Amino acid sequence: MKRFVLIILITIAFLSCDDTGNEIIPSTNIVFNFTHSWDGTEVTNADFNTIKFTNEKGDNLSITKLRYLISRITFIGAAGEELKLSGYNLVDVTNNSGLTYDLQNAVPSGSYKNVKFTFGFNNSDNYNNNYQDLNSASWNVPEMLGGGYHYMQLEGKFENNTNAEQGYAYHAIRAVDNSGSSPVFQDTFFEVNLGAVDLTNNSTITIEMNIAEWFKNPYTWDLSQLNSALMPNFDAQVLMFENGQNVFSLKSID
Amino acid sequence: MKKKVLNIIVIVSFICASCTDESVESYAPTPSALDTPKLFDDNIIAPVIPNDNAQTLEGIALGKKLFFDPMLSGNNTQACADCHAPQNAFSDAARFSDGIDGSLGKRNSMPLFNLAWNYDEKFFWDGNTFSLEHQAFVPVTDPLEMKSSWSDVTQKLQNHQEYPSLFEQAFGTSEIDSTLVTKAIAQFERTLISANSKFDKFLLGETELTPEETNGFNVFMDEARGDCFHCHGSDKNPLWTDNAFHNNGLDETFTDLGLGAVTGDPADNGKFRTPSLRNLAFTAPYMHDGRFSTLEDVINHYSEGLKSSPTIDPLMKKVAQGGVGLTEKDKADLKAFLLTLTDYDFINNPDFNQN
Numbered sequence: 001m002k003r004f005v006l007i008i009l010i011t012i013a014f015l016s017c018d019d020t021g022n023e024i025i026p027s028t029n030i031v032f033n034f035t036h037s038w039d040g041t042e043v044t045n046a047d048f049n050t051i052k053f054t055n056e057k058g059d060n061l062s063i064t065k066l067r068y069l070i071s072r073i074t075f076i077g078a079a080g081e082e083l084k085l086s087g088y089n090l091v092d093v094t095n096n097s098g099l100t101y102d103l104q105n106a107v108p109s110g111s112y113k114n115v116k117f118t119f120g121f122n123n124s125d126n127y128n129n130n131y132q133d134l135n136s137a138s139w140n141v142p143e144m145l146g147g148g149y150h151y152m153q154l155e156g157k158f159e160n161n162t163n164a165e166q167g168y169a170y171h172a173i174r175a176v177d178n179s180g181s182s183p184v185f186q187d188t189f190f191e192v193n194l195g196a197v198d199l200t201n202n203s204t205i206t207i208e209m210n211i212a213e214w215f216k217n218p219y220t221w222d223l224s225q226l227n228s229a230l231m232p233n234f235d236a237q238v239l240m241f242e243n244g245q246n247v248f249s250l251k252s253i254d
Numbered sequence: 255m256k257k258k259v260l261n262i263i264v265i266v267s268f269i270c271a272s273c274t275d276e277s278v279e280s281y282a283p284t285p286s287a288l289d290t291p292k293l294f295d296d297n298i299i300a301p302v303i304p305n306d307n308a309q310t311l312e313g314i315a316l317g318k319k320l321f322f323d324p325m326l327s328g329n330n331t332q333a334c335a336d337c338h339a340p341q342n343a344f345s346d347a348a349r350f351s352d353g354i355d356g357s358l359g360k361r362n363s364m365p366l367f368n369l370a371w372n373y374d375e376k377f378f379w380d381g382n383t384f385s386l387e388h389q390a391f392v393p394v395t396d397p398l399e400m401k402s403s404w405s406d407v408t409q410k411l412q413n414h415q416e417y418p419s420l421f422e423q424a425f426g427t428s429e430i431d432s433t434l435v436t437k438a439i440a441q442f443e444r445t446l447i448s449a450n451s452k453f454d455k456f457l458l459g460e461t462e463l464t465p466e467e468t469n470g471f472n473v474f475m476d477e478a479r480g481d482c483f484h485c486h487g488s489d490k491n492p493l494w495t496d497n498a499f500h501n502n503g504l505d506e507t508f509t510d511l512g513l514g515a516v517t518g519d520p521a522d523n524g525k526f527r528t529p530s531l532r533n534l535a536f537t538a539p540y541m542h543d544g545r546f547s548t549l550e551d552v553i554n555h556y557s558e559g560l561k562s563s564p565t566i567d568p569l570m571k572k573v574a575q576g577g578v579g580l581t582e583k584d585k586a587d588l589k590a591f592l593l594t595l596t597d598y599d600f601i602n603n604p605d606f607n608q609n
Contacts, residue, residue, distance in 0.1 A: 049521035142475035155568040167568030229478040
């Protein structure tokens with residue numbers, strides 16, 4: 001009996017030193033993995049800073065920076081029920097950060113008929129929050145363009161008509177025409193639908209951005225015409241939105 | 255029965271003891287949290303303070319004394335503050351700083367403020383040193399600067415009548431070494447916070463900008479005019495720097511490779527860390543090599559003086575035309591805006607000046 005009491009008390013002693021005593025939640029450990037290609041050829045930051053890509057129009061170009069924002073990952077179940085995740089992720093290919101995004105055990109394993117996310121921020125997320133991490137990353141859009149945040153910064157050099165290297169800054173934001181007395185906006189964030197997925201407890205959802213698509217379809221991007229100061233260029237932002245529709249795809253689920 | 259009760263008392267005591275921290279008596283200096291500005295708290299992520307070098311009153315006071323003490327130099331003639339003078343926002347008015355024997359450095363002394371918000375912790379113009387503590391190691395032994403040795407410095411401090419007790423108070427030991435010296439200096443440097451300029455007050459709703467300053471800010475934020483904000487922060491990033499590395503079109507060929515010499519990657523040649531635009535009224539000359547004496551020179555550079563090179567940043571637009579081609583009014587207004595980032599309280603703060 002004495003020994004029994006002793007064991008109980010010692011057990012209590014250890015338990016009493018434990019943390020808050022929260023229930024252990026079964027882990028689903030779902031991770032998004034962001035990869036990049038140029039028409040099927042893998043692209044990493046090791047490929048940056050060298051003119052080695054050719055866009056649809058035929059311009060040779062390099063990439064020196066690629067950062068973009070995704071948000072509102074949503075899993076849609078068989079009956080149409082939606083599991084919406086509220087976070088966002090800044091993918092910074094240049095600095096190899098944000099290439100994996102851990103969903104923090106928020107998604108139960110199982111079959112989903114669709115997974116989608118938002119490229120950039122929707123208007124609510126874009127204007128109603130002050131994100132300290134994004135401000136620290138100098139990701140803001142000037143107030144004169146409506147404020148909020150960039151969706152993407154793709155920068156590099158291209159060989160122009162005189163074969164000289166010229167910079168480009170393909171920055172995607174919400175389209176705004178502020179030439180009149182009051183600004184006119186057009187939404188240019190968009191949803192990316194990845195299709196059906198079966199998730200096990202340790203699934204990695206690998207997404208691929210085909211960077212070449214930003215220059216290809218439906219608009220054959222002409223860097224000699226559209227290379228810089230594109231943020232205040234309403235038409236350029238709409239073209240980016242249109243070309244972005246087929247940029248992302250589901251590469252694999254492992 | 256008595257024995258049983260005694261056993262239970264012993265066990266219960268064990269339980270209680272197992273739940274409390276160890277109560278070993280030891281000296282602890284007085285914690286002193288950074289006085290972070292509201293604009294910083296509201297808009298950007300928290301400052302970087304290493305776990306092994308918490309801010310303390312005693313550490314900061316010691317760091318300040320060391321910062322202004324010429325004992326850290328080889329011949330006892332030069333303190334950190336000689337090349338990082340408070341009245342120059344902790345920079346040097348000279349293009350290149352004199353070392354103790356008159357040797358000149360090859361870069362302009364960087365100003366010191368808001369250093370705890372350099373999130374990547376890459377210091378110097380070329381980012382060659384990680385962490386503020388490690389940064390403080392370098393000038394002491396640099397032959398172009400203080401030209402001393404750490405064994406000499408620590409010996410002098412150890413033999414000093416005050417320093418051993420000050421280290422005892424700051425770190426709980428009177429045994430002085432270079433690690434503790436640089437920890438103390440870094441603690442002091444982290445307190446050098448500048449956030450009380452006219453533009454800060456404007457953002458806090460405490461003052462108004464003139465029409466010229468307002469237009470200058472718009473030039474700064476307009477991608478089709480100045481486009482300064484992509485590298486130099488904004489009203490949402492009050493550091494006024496991205497602390498990243500860029501080639502801003504100063505030269506066609508490089509005598510100083512900058513980041514490229516650190517990484518060995520030719521793609522980094524000619525890149526230097528973006529300086530903050532705060533306190534420009536005090537930090538002339540400008541650029542990593544102090545080549546520009548005035549703000550007009552700087553603005554003219556971006557407007558029509560850009561030089562192309564293989565690593566020039568794509569954000570340096572219209573390089574073939576020399577730059578963005580600002581009007582004279584926009585240039586003047588841009589300068590007026592930049593000067594609203596001047597923080598007079600910072601350079602006059604007695605906590606930051608030698609008493």
